[in-house]
Amino acid sequence: MKFNFNFEFNFNFNQTFSNYTLTLSHIVNPFIIFASAMETIKKDIRALSKEQLREFFVSQGDKDFRGNQVYEWLWNKGAHKFEDMTNISKETRQMLEDNFVINHIEVDQMQRSNDGTIKNAVRLHDGLIVESVLIPTKKRTTACVSSQVGCSLDCKFCATSRLKRMRNLNPDEIFDQVVAIDKQSRLYFNKPLTNIVFMGMGEPLMNYNNVLKAIDKITSPEGLGMSPKRIVVSTSGVPKMIKKMADDEVKFGLAVSLHSAIDEIRTSIMPFNATFPLADLREALEHWYAKTKNLITYEYVVWDGINDTKKDVEALIEFCKFAPSKVNLIEYNPIDDGEFRQADNAAIDMYISMLEANNITVTVRRSRGKDIDAACGQLANKS
């Protein structure tokens, strides 16, 4: 059974035409273009919302609850094949097979660090690769997931920036990374995944809609049912999108890769700061706190000769006063060219004592998985 013309037209028109090669007969009769393309292109069923799935089944003369059943197979049970949907009739499964595909990721390569960290090279349905990381500690296992193939931004200290952005990840591709890491957590550490951070490849706020859709599937009871309080979206600081997140009343946490509270220095290491300067970022963060009452985490690396002076700490302290916040001082992991070097312990100690003297919570985060290039800033598809 094929689904009717209207449904296909509504959902597949753009995708169908963008992937189709014209022949002479197609030019003569546009209907042939559409009819032929319908034969060759199948839509990823996970691009449909639950409501669209329900409407689809109604359009087929079936009951709308069939849409709920299929949705549950896709997002709660993680089915990758229609034939696995055992409470759906054979005919219906065949009809789904005829009309849709279930695109899904494959863990192409898995590396384990001496400290237990696992890095996955994840193959997407079109052959592109992204990386995701499982970080185990005594109390929790955390998934660090990617949101883009490459990155739209150009932070000088980050290996991913060398890859350039090739495309955004779809919600299901983000979701699948979490499911894969949850399985690894159960297999290797005997416990389910407890936390998720969007700190892998890409700037999540440059793929805002898909990141939010993925988080919706991860947190909804019909999906993985995880608490949004266990999710942190880490951004390099896109003011407009931080405001939008606040207005959308998201329930997850926010971390900002700050690294300097002085415009000139921040622009030299994160060039997009020239477009989104600290004054705009500060205003967006004030808006975030006013709306969500969620404190902000500033991710901060101290580099030798870049941001290791008293003046740098004083600027950070001033920045922290605008909205309740804490500072994570992150150990830096060198990338190939070695242009950036972690500052010495004296500089780190100066940061800690000055921040604490100003009642700002500060933690020092040791990076994990350095031996397999899985630590912060090292993800660059080298495995």
Ligand code: SF4
């Ligand atoms: S640090 Fe984040 S935002 Fe900056 S280039 Fe790397 S992945 Fe992109």
